[in-house]
Amino acid sequence: MQTRFTPEQLADPATARSNRILRACVHCGFCTATCPTYQVLGDELDSPRGRIYLIKDMLENARTPDARTVRHVDRCLSCLSCMTTCPSGVDYMHLVDHARAYIEQTYRRPFAERVLRALLAAVLPHPGRFRLALRAARLARPFARTIPEPRLRAMLEMAPRRLPRPASGPVPRAPGTPRMRVALMTGCAQQVLSPEINAATIRLLTRLGAEVVVPPGAGCCGALTHHMGRSADSHASAGRNIRAWMAERRGKGLDAVVINTSGCGTTVKDYGQMFRDDPLAPEAAEIASLACDVTELVERLGLPEVADPPGRGLRVAYHPACSLQHGQRIRDLPKALLARAGYAVVLPAEAHLCCGSAGTYNLLQPEISGQLRRRKVAALEVLDPQVIAAGNLGCMMQIGAGTGLPLVHTVQLLDWATGGPRPPALGPAEQEKPVPAAP
Incomplete structure (x- = not known):
């Protein structure tokens, strides 16, 4: 794509990077085939290619965005399916991030x-x-x-009808000499909505020989505000994490920062880019290099063979979160771990399409989000699973609002298979009737 930014505009690092991203686009339109909003709305301006044109015009002319431009940029889920599809390697994620920050700075919303x-x-x-x-x-x-x-x-x-009790008590210690020392990102919303996910993560990693620590001062990854264009808020949250984790690394040492919410993982792995022009850049890049999804760490530690796991044969429909499969490019590993643990894993049609959660998207764009949820739930329910598993809390909440099937985190099933408690969402054990995998 041809661009016409002035030398003065290109002196700004964010604009210079967006210029490089725009110039990589060849207008092929492959992205429209996998864009969820284009699939449900059918509007070119609600596809990545259409948004790229709008963003180019807005940035190149340094103009205050109009309501139409803002509407179509707001409708982007940041699912990044387009980046998986794009043959030219267009870095759409950082382009739309720049556009959102620019809109936040220059546009006065109602x-x-x-x-x-x-x-x-x-x-x-x-x-x-x-x-x-x-x-x-x-x-x-x-x-x-x-x-x-x-x-x-x-x-x-x-809003859930009941809130679980907050997590309490000390983090258990790994038996013997730990094989590695890792910091668990406990997150923000997940602590409130499903603290059992963190508890299952700690149990599983401890059982596999890791010492798990929760450094004081770490909290929200910054993704929720980052995707709203509120850069000052998101960088403040991320900066606190970087300082907390680096203090731990310089103290007793850290081999990894493990994350069990894939939306957060995509953001933390991008800290190096977020802080590239900041004094925290070296530390941010170091933390980004340590960040890993919990399934990546389980693979490194090695999932033990269990002769007769308690959930053997349980039919699990695996929903691959967009932030995991597109943002972090982790596609087959969670399915492989679940199968290794004895579960009968099935994958829905259109697995590449977003469920409509996308951080705050289901709250800010409820109508589009609802259409995507219905489409995703239908694709999952037709598989006749006994449980749906995902690696992202937002997806679990979104899909769970549209189905009566139990929703669990992948790590909860892995924890159960290797000696942990049965996930509460599965109900009493006597209700369980294993179903053979589809041929």
């Missing part, structure tokens, strides 16, 4: 939208505030259908 986004940024990344907000939402949930504002209604409907 008052209600400004308030909504500010509220999400102020609450979701902070577990204490988020828990209080969910308790309040639970009281208002019975009146959700009477609320005309679809985004507020979506927030209330997504």
